[in-house]
Amino acid sequence: MVDILQFVILSTIRSGLYALIAIGFTLIFGVGGVLNLAHGASIILGAYAAYYASAAGLGVAGSMLAALVVPAVFGSLLYLFVIRRFEHEPIMVMILTLVTSVAVEQLVIELAGTQAKRVPQFLSGNMTIGGTSVQYNLIAVFALSWAIIIGLFLFINYTKPGKGILATSMSAKGASLVGIKSDRINLATWAIAGALAGIAGMALGSQLGATYHMGRNPLVLSFSIVVIGGIGSIRGSVVGAYLIGFLEVGVIQFVSSDLTGIAPLVVLILVLLVKPEGLFGRELAE
């Protein structure tokens, strides 16, 4: 019974963070139709921004702000000076964002070395739920992830700029026909996706420390999650994240930790075989 409870608690918490990581990735694909392989770089930048802010004595709130702002600015600049020129060439965007990702990793090695850096926790201490000890930090990460997901959902569905993002994701030409400036919408999307990845980077770093290669696994994970959920669907990303999160923890806890990486790939292949468009198709949000 304790095992089951522990499984549910750990899976629920991990999945919330996975959803946060994947949403920014799906948002950029949904609106711009391009895959951002520099998504992992934003995660790295968020973690290191939080580390440097904390080292400068800015506290947890200052670290969170840095983790949001630095990757948001990075995403904006990347869009303005690189992606915008090639936004109708998805293959070129994949290559450019992959190169950018490698460049960011090299920059981090140059500036901070290869040793893991300590990223501040959102909250310290532990609590016991049904016999399972859970860090307050993990609960804070879970709560923050869901607050951001709900906030993003409300922003996109109930505000004018949010509806502009939604409209652009459904029909870029339709959006132009009603006067929505796709440049601004894309810029906002890259900034939002950067900020979401950045705060996810701080959350990951607060558990495992910040490293120059910490963005690689989340990028692969994001890819699996959004393909399973349906590329471009926020709802699909959340469902996909929970599917992967529960599967990963379940495999570790009840089968073998050696099979952790394989389980999501098996689901990915099954979904592609049975429902290639993903569980929730192409729509950005519902």
Added chain:
Amino acid sequence: MSSDAEAVGATGTTGETVLSVSDLDVSYGKVQALRGVDLEITQGEIVSVIGPNGAGKSTLANTVSGFKEFDGSVEFMGRSVADRMPEDLVEEGLIHCTESRDLFGFMNVDDNLELGAYRRGDVAERKAFVYDLFPRLEERKGQHANTMSGGEQQMLAIGRALMGDPDFLVLDEPTLGLAPVILEDISEGIDAIQESGVTIMLCEQNVTFALKHADHIHLLENGEFVREGPPEELRDDDYIRESYLGG
């Protein structure tokens, strides 16, 4: 009669040039879609561009509304459209209702209409006007656009365009594939739009429909204008009667 009223012609026009196109060439790679096209539309007019499939009507519509690069001159309200984005032209009152409709399929009718007024205020007032024009849309206001019939989607596309408070409306194939009963609704809608003072460029394959509504008609074939004139004149043109009106 007031001087304003005297300035308005028999068709409700004021003589001010809304769109001026001269020596227009447009190509898709090596294929030239429009060559040497000249066109002038004055305020309050409905000018129709008719022609068979592939003649270049949609290319002309897309060029006028800023979506296609061109050689020559295209001016809206005296300024070239070449230096303006389509979104800027929308703000200045040029609104294009495309052949493909380009609706927001996973949004309902209400949301589609509200987005039509993205750059405008007075949403409620304009929505009331659209619902008055097309009552069927109000009956379907909670329905997703991609679940509606072709005719209803066409009404929604025109309604969304009207939400932007156009001074100049480019209507590309509004009757394409529609049942006669829906055609009648669209027809009444276009009459009402013209009465509200909107200038219209109507690109149509349905020549009978164009003859009914237009003040002036241009026949486009293989990217060139080959006939032009008022509908009463073209209705009696042997070539148009034989080629487009079934003799």
